[in-house]
Amino acid sequence: MLERREDLLGATFDCECGREHRVETREIIMGQDVLKNLPGLVARHLGEGRIYVVVDDRTREAAGQRVFDILKKAGVTVEIYVVSGYPKGDVETVAVVADAVQSAAGVITVGSGTVNDLGKAAAHQLGLPYFCVATAASMNGYTSSIAALVNSGLKTTVPTTPSLAVLCDLDVLAGAPLELTYAGLGDVVSKPVCNADWMLSHLLLGSHYCPRPFGLIKELEDVYLSRAGQLKDGDIETFAALSEALLYSGVSMCIAGSSAPASGAEHLISHTIDMRALLKGHEHDLHGAQVGVGTSFMVRLYHRFLKLSADSFRNQEPVDLDQLKKHLTDYWERNAAPVIEQTLQQFDEEGRPQVLPETIASRWDEIKERVTPFVAGAERIEQALRVAGAKYHPDQLGMTMGDFKTIVMECSYIRNRFTLLHVLRDAELLSDMTDQVLAEWTR
């Protein structure tokens, strides 16, 4: 059953994990010279009526104008809506886009990142069918069922309907700014860490785990890691592997019904950097660039973790929750409330963690055996980022080792998602082990 990746599209299927999964995205068209398929995609997924093409100034130039021209020539009733300037990915801008396209029968977004999130969230709000035309292999949001939006100064993910189809013209993707491609590479290489974290959560907290997501990306991983150095030359086959991995990374979140297979501790690191930048009014780097650095760090930390022995894990004194709340209030200032809410879910009323270190000690052999396959050989990830010319080290994000350590120490609190950072934090091993990793980590 469902042997090939593409058989999953639009399918509802019984999985070996014991659950039934449903993939909302029905069609992916990827290749060179594929924009000519647009009229067919509109007919299959958006139907009759006025179609709005949502772009920004840059994505209009990359492909948006061509999308509009092709559809117009094919006799489709089509309008173009340009989100001008450098659009913000916030709920206010979604409302503006939704207002502009409300008379549409369907929406096409042309763009990556923010434009994609805005068009997707607006179409979702209006209950309109939509699909997207990718302009960069920069993120996994094309097929995911969430949009990342800022709401009242806080970064949130809002549930949305995934794109019904995705059109990836590989010449358009290969022509995108390199830093966007590098961000895509940085985002997708996180899979071994996400899945190792997800396995820890499965073993220690009983979270549902499905092996499909990791399996989906695994076959493509060899191609984009071994050929990462060819991205800068616009090598079409490498772009195809990277894009496909990003698209199925989004699909894997639909399968899992959560972002767990594509978002572990390395994403907590990136989100914490974003949230601090938002709080302090600083700039931050691209999501995928930060995730790539977070992944390189986490792989190093995992390798140290797996060298520990059961007697490294001893129960500690319960956490003083009042003191912790005070600390979080000092660190997150006006944005502390949601962080504290997430933190309190990670401890009982007496300040004991969700998983006691002694539980880890008592199951150490099993944990080691189940987690090792994900991260064995994962040092080649940092190697691939280096060879590609992408970011792999805190220094490249403009951070000192001290800044980066602070982020590592804080990021387990921002979200109640169990990761290796939580395991080490609760065993009071995180600070020393982070120091050890940072001390040996040269650029």
Ligand SMILES: [Zn+2]
């Ligand atoms: Zn990501």
Ligand SMILES: [Zn+2]
């Ligand atoms: Zn499954």
